[in-house]
Amino acid sequence: MTGLPKAVMLFAAGFGTRMGALTKDRPKPLIPVAGRALIDHTLTLAREIAPDRIVANTHYKPDQMQRHLQPLGVAISSEQPEILETGGGLKAALPLLGSGPVFAMNTDAIWIGPNPLRLLRDAWRPDEMDALLMCVPVASAFGYDGVGDFTCDQGGRIHRGAGLVYGGAQILKTDGLASIPQKAFSLNLFWDAMMEKGRLRTLSYPGRWCDVGHPAGLELAEDLLKDANV
Template sequence: MTDRLEKRAMILAAGLGTRLRPLTLSTPKPLVPVAGRPMIDYLIDLLKADGVDQVVVNVHHLADQMEAHLAPLTPWVSISDERDHLMDSGGGVVKAAHLLGKAPVLLLNADSFWLEPSDANDTNIARLWSAFDPDTMDMLMLTAEPSQSTGHEKAGGDFVMQANGRLSRYREGLADPLIYCGAMILHPRLLGDAPREPFSLNRFFDAAIAAGRLHGIRLKGHWLTVGTPEAIGAAEAVIADFSATR
């Protein structure tokens, strides 16, 4: 993308966080603290560092707490309200389309983030913006090797990457599996014919794979995902080690 296009991002934060119970019975998943900070604040820092112009956050579970936490960031952050009807990941993006504009948009999962290496020339988000080619891509994902990740419970990986950066689904036995880091650039043309009902972003993933338009780049740094209470301690240990070496 060029610098003249406004950068917009959406944090997918409306999930119920059932695997993080009992913590999420009283706290929305994005506000569960990791190393003393709500998870979503790590993403906010990454977006600020990249100079993103506008951020949309969808809310559903314990939405009042989410809005109160984000209120000091208004109008940089706006809310897509799903209190009445949880729309799932894909449906949530479609519902928020009027807030996202017509340029490619950065999507982030609220329950994962990454630690940037101190010697990197560009942030991972900047690398995503720079590498996205709307002529050949519908989506560009940030991916990590299993050795670069903490908290990922799925055996193997999510995708495999060809030499030209195209992604396809990982199948058992394939070499060099990659994990989706919960961060990608999506072209809004995908939203035009999408259903106005709950559905998963996997629908877009599979369509883009079939068209040869799902691509990826590799993470620089370490990726953390916090899906269970036990994963919090593992993430905090990585953050402590990372901080000690900076």
């Protein structure tokens, strides 16, 4: 299929405040989960789809992130002096990512099941959608106690509501980012514009997913990985 993404953006710039003391001396993506840095679990998924480029943004304790990621072949988009949030961070990284749609992925979750990026790639229809989000049914979301972020219709068109949690993996077209004047902004702003046009779609993840953005999620994630023999 034409119009497939060739680059992966990893969001790794946050302060990790929900982790409390665990992020006092290191950035959240470097916290170990089952003997590996949290971001390395995400990197494994990214490498499995063989992208041309993998880019990560950094802000909090950037020297540690650079020392870890550069030997692994990950390009760094440094956000200094201010953090740019997901939308601003993606916009700032575009010179490294290149033109065309990209995969974008948070680095504070563990996926047990099929590679979410591969599922997104197989379902991507650029003529019909501007972004495709991988969402998780609330019942399959571990370490999460909310009601969800979205709901969807039979055609996969997404709306704000309950039932589906955004899992942190997506494909999206980036050309519209140039029209957003803010330097720091959330991708929610970008999604809302797509939603109004009926161009924001979702997939429901068939496996299990764990939020590792808080301390309790660490033990949950390690238990899930152990049960899955990963």
